[in-house]
Amino acid sequence: MQSEFKIPTREHIHIRNRKISIWGILIALFLVYLVYSSFYIVPTGSQAVVFRFGKLMDIKDAGIHFKIPFIDSVQVVSVEEIRRYEFGYRTIDPGPPAKYKDVPGESKMLTSDNKIVHVYWAMQYKVSDPAKYVINLPSDKKKLEKIIRDTAESVFRQVVASHSFDEILTTGKELVQTETKQRIQEIMRDLGYGLNITAVQIQDVMPPDEVQGAFNDVISARAEKEKTILEAQSYANKVLAEVKGTASKTINEAEAYKYQRIKEAEGRAGRLRLLIQRHSEAPKVVETELFYEALKKMSENGVKFIVVGDGVKIINLDNLLQSLNKQSSSQGGDSK
Structure with a gap:
């Protein structure tokens, strides 16, 4: 074919x-x-x-x-992004002014003395180990959020349940925050989630509406007490500062007086040594000078006459000084 x-x-x-x-x-x-x-x-x-x-x-x-x-x-x-979850409330609009929505099912808790309290708090975290984060947590955002939220909320409720109503509302907030942060971090580490809890912050604590009035009275009384304590401390500090200032001034004045007296004593001692030396060389001259200085001081103090012996002879002090002065001048001229 x-x-x-x-x-x-x-x-x-x-x-x-x-x-x-x-x-x-x-x-x-x-x-x-x-x-x-x-x-x-x-x-x-x-x-x-x-x-x-x-x-x-x-x-x-x-x-x-x-x-x-x-x-x-x-x-x-992302290992630097700080992620944040809110409990008991949600931020609707960051503002300003900010707007929030309550989530009563998350905020209502029971204290160690079986009292109800509403706690609004937030947790911040970031990824510390990306491999553990990817392997041990789901990639779905809703599932991921639920796991982390449930874990954190469970721990927070346990911590609140270990403290009294008064502690949660007043002085125990810092302690609750610290304990919650530590416990959540331990659980995240044990579960291998690769997360680092950076902060746990209590935003607000509110008692039930039935006891809100009494709680406000307690808060006002405590604030007044703290104000009084601060005012007392301020006054005490002011008085203490004034006392310290006065003491410092007194000490400085005493030191200055001490220095002055020392200098005066040193001056007198030096003058005395000089007189002793001159007296050994010319005793009559030195004695005459000292006698003249003594009479001069008496005259400056208002003395006009002196009585010699048993009151027999009265000498005019001014005339005596003039005579001694002339004698001293003539001796000085002769020495030339």
């Missing part, structure tokens, strides 16, 4: 070329996708968890990294 050979028509050639072009485009697109999917970018403040065939392979920091397409899978997790 003789085979027939058909010459391709122009239409057949056109169809074949078009098929080749389509395949070429598809292959090119596939290669582009292959190259594109081989690289990924980890933004600043995040880390990438790399899996190969579903097995954890590596954790990459911020930057551009390579992966094997269809074999490696990557999940990027």
Whole structure:
């Protein structure tokens, strides 16, 4: 049987070329996708968890990294973002002014003395171990939130139940926050969630409406007491500062007087040493000078006359000083 050979028509050639072009485009697109999917970018403040065939392979920091397409899978997790959950309320509008919505089922709690209290609080956390976070927690946001919320709320209720009504409403807030933070952190670590609890903050504590009035009276009385204590401390500090200032002034004055007296004594001692030296050299001259100085001081103090012996002879002090002064001047002239 003789085979027939058909010459391709122009239409057949056109169809074949078009098929080749389509395949070429598809292959090119596939290669582009292959190259594109081989690289990924980890933004600043995040880390990438790399899996190969579903097995954890590596954790990459911020930057551009390579992966094997269809074999490696990557999940990027923010490790610097601080996440926040609110309990007993929800922020509707951050404002200002901020608007909130109560969630009574979360805020209503029982204290150690079997009293009801409404506590509104918030918890902040961030991812500390992205591998544990990805492996042990679901990727679905609602499921993830439920797990973390249920764990935190359960711990908080246990802590509140270990404290009295008065402690929760007044002085025990800091202690409740600290205990809750520590316990939640321990549970998160034991469960391997890779979370770091950064803060537990009690926003508000309210008693039931039935006892709100009495509670307000207690708060007012406590505030008045604290105000009185602060005023007393302020007055005590003021008086103490004044006493310290007076004492310091007295000490300084005493030190100055002491210094002055020492200098005066040193001056007198120096003058006495000089007189002793001069007296050994010229005793009559020194004695005359001392006698003259004594008479001069008496004259300055208002003394006009002196009585010599048994009151027989009265000497005018001014005349005596003039005479001694002339005698001293003549002696000085002779010495020249």
